[in-house]
Amino acid sequence: MSHFGRSGPPDIKDTFSLLVLNITFRTTADDLFPFFDKYGKVVDIFIPRDRRTGESRGFAFVRYKYADEAQKAVDRLDGRIVDGREITVQFAKYGPNAERIHKGRIVETFPKSRGRSRSHSPRRRYRDDNRDRDYRRRSRSRSYDRYESDRYRGRERDYRRRSRSHSASPDYRRGRYDDGRRNLSRSRSIDSVSPTRYTPSPKRNFPPRVTPSPPRGGSQDRLSGEERSPSRSISPRGRPAGSRSPSLHKSDADD
DNA sequence: GTTGAGCGTT
Numbered sequence: 001m002s003h004f005g006r007s008g009p010p011d012i013k014d015t016f017s018l019l020v021l022n023i024t025f026r027t028t029a030d031d032l033f034p035f036f037d038k039y040g041k042v043v044d045i046f047i048p049r050d051r052r053t054g055e056s057r058g059f060a061f062v063r064y065k066y067a068d069e070a071q072k073a074v075d076r077l078d079g080r081i082v083d084g085r086e087i088t089v090q091f092a093k094y095g096p097n098a099e100r101i102h103k104g105r106i107v108e109t110f111p112k113s114r115g116r117s118r119s120h121s122p123r124r125r126y127r128d129d130n131r132d133r134d135y136r137r138r139s140r141s142r143s144y145d146r147y148e149s150d151r152y153r154g155r156e157r158d159y160r161r162r163s164r165s166h167s168a169s170p171d172y173r174r175g176r177y178d179d180g181r182r183n184l185s186r187s188r189s190i191d192s193v194s195p196t197r198y199t200p201s202p203k204r205n206f207p208p209r210v211t212p213s214p215p216r217g218g219s220q221d222r223l224s225g226e227e228r229s230p231s232r233s234i235s236p237r238g239r240p241a242g243s244r245s246p247s248l249h250k251s252d253a254d255d
Numbered sequence: 256g257t258t259g260a261g262c263g264t265t
Contacts, residue, residue: 007265017263061262
């Protein structure tokens with residue numbers, strides 16, 4: 001199904017979570033499902049997204065029903081190329097609530113979890129807003145010299161050159177995307193919108209030449225007066241310009 | 256439209 005993680009964490013008590021790193025930012029759970037489903041029973045797949053932009057953060061969590069299948073998936077899918085990117089599959093070390101996890105399974109069972117135990121010390125469900133912008137920018141400044149950077153870049157470039165056969169354009173994702181969502185492109189109906197509850201924009205239809213000038217009074221008042229002045233519709237005399245009779249004499253036009 | 260170390264949501 002396509003609704004992995006839509007209904008929240010189903011049950012991780014008897015599931016083994018795998019952490020998939022180094023995936024592309026366009027890779028979705030549906031893309032990873034066939035890969036992992038081939039090696040075992042996938043219970044759920046979840047890809048954390050950014051709460052501001054809603055984009056993927058570059059990693060996913062795959063839950064298997066059995067440990068052996070999860071282990072096989074790690075051994076098989078670890079290092080595989082998905083969407084042109086080498087993914088890294090490994091057992092999750094932390095749970096949804098940062099609980100200890102061994103082999104993708106929760107080992108740190110809270111003894112007094114009769115209703116509320118770990119809730120006693122609830123850490124921030126989400127990253128601090130102030131650090132929210134930093135949690136990904138922290139490692140940007142690396143000690144990479146331009147030489148090494150250039151070398152890595154060159155290697156990566158070479159890798160990409162070898163990767164694409166003859167004419168691989170960045171539209172590879174588009175083709176796949178179009179393959180799955182072409183319905184949406186064809187009929188842009190309200191019913192065809194993806195289950196994601198993202199709101200594109202409250203205003204569905206707006207005039208092309210819409211003037212987004214805030215209708216706030218005050219300083220805008222005088223500006224409005226200026227703009228209203230050049231209106232040729234009203235003559236300085238208070239008489240409509242079009243109301244001028246063509247039979248007006250030349251001498252009358254000396255105003 | 257971009258980026259690339261890491262551990263998760265109704």
